[in-house]
Amino acid sequence: MAGAFVGFISRSTVLDETEITNVAIDPAYQRQGHARWLLTQCLAQLSAGTVFLEVRAHNVAAQRLYQQVGFEQIATRKAYYQDPDEDAWIMRKIID
Template structure:
């Protein structure tokens, strides 16, 4: 974890912080408070948050697990905290949780224009396996589907 930051598993007590980060990172496509609450308490979910030295949440990420696979549902870091490797740290935490749960593979979707994220995921071993045309809106663009195969 980069100096000055710490990470923890999230639960419903962190809902307001998650909502604040969600609104900051995804203002046009933010999930509702109800949706975020369901994610935090839902079965087969793992969510982590990153906090700064003032104990303010600056990012969060989460996965949904099935017996064989996991899907990264979201990863977000507020603009002021970007560039410190926090997205990578949270992704690695989710990968580690997936390994503990003996997941075979992890999937994610990323905007086709988000080259920074795609490069990060490729460096972590994810590979593009398909695309969903016009999946995202504001602006409309394809979703790049990526997968990481876990070996044991």
């Protein structure tokens, strides 16, 4: 549908470090490549530096997407999320 809200991505950048704070796609549009498109467009706007994000430990689909675009898991934050309590994977991508 033309003009439909599909999703968004948000980020915060300070000097050469960026944190992707949210990637959200309307459930009706998930698994159609929209998150990948938003993510690659966001990354393309960045110059050299490091990009970080957190993802729920059970969110395997998001973890795969992030890994496919070059992120790697570097740590785990125990009980980072609430309702339900869940660990977060901290992921990083280095842009040359």
